[in-house]
Amino acid sequence: MTTRAGFVALIGEPNAGKSTLLNRMVGAKVSIVTHKVQTTRARIRGIAMEGESQLVFVDTPGLFTPRRRLDRAMIAAAWGGASDADLVVLLIEAHRGLTEGVERILSTLEDREAKGVILAINKIDRVEAPKLLGLTQKLNDRFPFAETFMISAEKGHGVEALRKYLAAELPEGPWLYPEDQIADLPTRMIAAEITREKLTLRLHQELPYQLTVETENWEEREDGSARIDQVIYVIRDGHKGIVLGKGGETIKGVSQAAREEMVEFLGRPVHLFLQVKVRPGWLEEAARYSEIGLDFKDGA
Ligand SMILES: Nc1nc2c(ncn2[C@@H]2O[C@H](COP(=O)(O)OP(=O)(O)OP(=O)(O)O)[C@@H](O)[C@H]2O)c(=O)[nH]1
Numbered sequence: 001m002t003t004r005a006g007f008v009a010l011i012g013e014p015n016a017g018k019s020t021l022l023n024r025m026v027g028a029k030v031s032i033v034t035h036k037v038q039t040t041r042a043r044i045r046g047i048a049m050e051g052e053s054q055l056v057f058v059d060t061p062g063l064f065t066p067r068r069r070l071d072r073a074m075i076a077a078a079w080g081g082a083s084d085a086d087l088v089v090l091l092i093e094a095h096r097g098l099t100e101g102v103e104r105i106l107s108t109l110e111d112r113e114a115k116g117v118i119l120a121i122n123k124i125d126r127v128e129a130p131k132l133l134g135l136t137q138k139l140n141d142r143f144p145f146a147e148t149f150m151i152s153a154e155k156g157h158g159v160e161a162l163r164k165y166l167a168a169e170l171p172e173g174p175w176l177y178p179e180d181q182i183a184d185l186p187t188r189m190i191a192a193e194i195t196r197e198k199l200t201l202r203l204h205q206e207l208p209y210q211l212t213v214e215t216e217n218w219e220e221r222e223d224g225s226a227r228i229d230q231v232i233y234v235i236r237d238g239h240k241g242i243v244l245g246k247g248g249e250t251i252k253g254v255s256q257a258a259r260e261e262m263v264e265f266l267g268r269p270v271h272l273f274l275q276v277k278v279r280p281g282w283l284e285e286a287a288r289y290s291e292i293g294l295d296f297k298d299g300a
Pocket residue numbers: 012013014015016017018019020021061062122123124125126151152153154155
């Protein structure tokens with residue numbers, strides 16, 4: 001039996017549908033979908049098994065024009081992730097086509113002499129077939145993609161075919177993560193991710209970009225419940241206020257929503273304790289960068 005395994009980087013403009021696609025791909029055989037699981041190579045977003053292949057999806061933050069130092073580090077990490085990956089999938093939006101942003105990404109791919117890049121045209125539910133064919137032609141004239149897929153990450157169209165293709169293209173080799181390790185979910189990380197998601201939902205654009213959630217303590221209680229202590233780290237005092245909200249309203253809401261989801265996920269009662277702490281200087285702390293899997297040798 002030949003096993004295959006490798007890293008797959010999903011790249012694309014913000015809003016292209018990377019998270020949606022990732023969730024689809026990881027699908028029922030979910031292992032981990034979290035920003036918080038790290039390796040020395042890149043941040044792992046999820047692992048999918050397809051036949052005898054293990055696909056490890058690595059994170060690439062949205063590609064945009066970097067302003068701050070951390071942003072630049074993020075971009076470097078994104079590209080680091082892409083160049084480290086065995087396969088790179090460029091996700092673009094069918095109705096937006098070859099935008100300036102996509103053009104920039106293609107130029108970068110050219111500069112880096114990226115080979116075997118797979119094109120996935122997403123949101124095909126939003127355009128008519130003739131337009132789609134024209135776009136496919138245009139993009140393939142612009143860049144030598146190894147393969148083109150037309151998908152709707154949201155509706156699930158074409159996702160299975162893409163996943164099967166990726167699985168077959170991965171290099172032969174042993175699985176990177178033992179099956180039992182995948183099954184044994186890093187629940188702490190998932191719990192942190194749940195809280196982060198609730199913060200995102202509640203704060204929208206206000207969400208401090210450099211916010212992290214960590215599960216600091218997890219205690220199994222005799223009555224079958226779990227006590228989970230988490231810290232929301234922000235980089236400056238002002239952010240603390242945003243997360244807490246007026247009279248603590250925001251954090252209360254977040255805590256309640258997160259707790260409910262954790263109860264559902266764990267199938268037992270949860271006592272959730274959230275704290276907001278300022279970790280100043282985080283931005284400029286090089287050590288932190290490497291800890292969160294960021295590599296800023298290019299450009300930062
Ligand atoms: N119509 C349609 N909408 C989609 C499809 N896939 C994703 N979307 C929507 O597009 C939006 C962006 O999707 P995300 O998965 O968050 O995009 P992303 O690339 O991860 O975004 P960033 O995190 O900003 O980089 C969401 O509102 C999705 O529901 C699709 O196939 N069709």
